[in-house]
Amino acid sequence: MNTREISSLSIISNLYEIFIFDLWGTIYNGRALFPGIKLLLENLKARHKTIIFLSNSPQLPNVVAQRLSRLGLSTLHYDLLVTSGGEANEQLLSGISPVISSFNGLVFELGPNRFPNTLPVNKFTTTESIVEANWIFNAGPDKESNQLGDYKNLLVGAKQRDLPMLCTNPDKLVFHGEERQLCAGGIAEFYESIGGNVSYIGKPYPNVFERCLEFVDNFDKKKVIMIGDNLETDIIGADSIGIDSVLIASGVHQLSDSIKNSISSNRLLNLEKKLGTKATFVMTWLAW
Structure with missing residues (x-):
């Protein structure tokens, strides 16, 4: 039909x-x-x-x-x-979801300044170095003006270390007024395209x-x-x-x-x- x-x-x-x-x-x-x-x-x-x-x-x-x-x-x-x-925050706090169980150790955040409250900071230790990180928390671009190209080198480096990524917004893009903006899902899509392992909530x-x-x-x-x-x-x-x-x-x-x-x-x-x-x-x- x-x-x-x-x-x-x-x-x-x-x-x-x-x-x-x-x-x-x-x-x-x-x-x-x-x-x-x-x-x-x-x-x-x-x-x-x-x-x-x-x-x-x-x-x-x-x-x-x-x-x-x-x-x-x-x-x-x-x-x-x-x-x-909110669902990502709750699952990370509880730690009981099978999706969440593999995300342990030092975490590299995407979007920490724009989305500062989603990751339970009292439970996880963050790092600004992708070389030190054990996994990636992807809330989205840190600036509305960011493009995918701003993240490609970082993601290639993450893939070389086989870091798992948790994506908290599966949307690839939105329109802010008439302006097209990248979302976390667009970053995650590229990471998957180069062989990265991504888990999604949403x-x-x-x-x-x-x-x-x-x-x-x-x-x-x-x-x-x-x-x-x-x-x-x-x-x-x-x-x-x-x-x-x-x-x-x-x-x-x-x-x-x-x-x-x-x-x-x-x-x-x-x-x-x-x-x-x-x-x-x-x-x-x-x-x-």
Whole structure:
């Protein structure tokens, strides 16, 4: 069945009780909320829907919550906020996850100044030398202006020592306003391409979706839907746990024409085939 195009979320809102939203590229663009977002969330809450924000931000949830507050969203607009950075922090603190068990010894951080709170510093000793490090903690570029080329020599050196990497944001890139910015997943993708060993926490991996659904008692998966702009993370992740999804075409894949207010169906179909996934619905941008 082909992905069905819809013009508004209200069309399908009666079919679902739990709405899981991506943030960047879906709710806001890094600088401001997209038009109509507050009204959309208020309409869902008025209908007693559960609203969960699931972000691949490497930041802790309280940091993201503060950003949302500055943009005009309070906890009256959502029920739960889960971030990949928060999940990484918890797993590193507990040490019980099989994904985390191999990350021991001196750690080299990517992004320590921009993302200073994700790594539990009281539990791990950091080093500024890749030669001394036992593993890499990848939260993302340390500056918004950083490009992949800024890290290639470092990563080649890390691969020569076969250092494992923990990536806390599987997104490869985002648009900050109109500006394209590198994310931790883009760095991790290059490291894997040269033979590096990378473990990921965040969408599309099932654990973060399962964390969201732990919040809800006695739910029916047929009543849960994921809304996001990234086929590789949001939609594949929804597929992985068997829930429906909405792709926002104006997001990271740039599948919509803002002038014609239309979606490129052929480009969408080709990208879905390439990635082996398919959204249940697609809409140009998130609207009620």
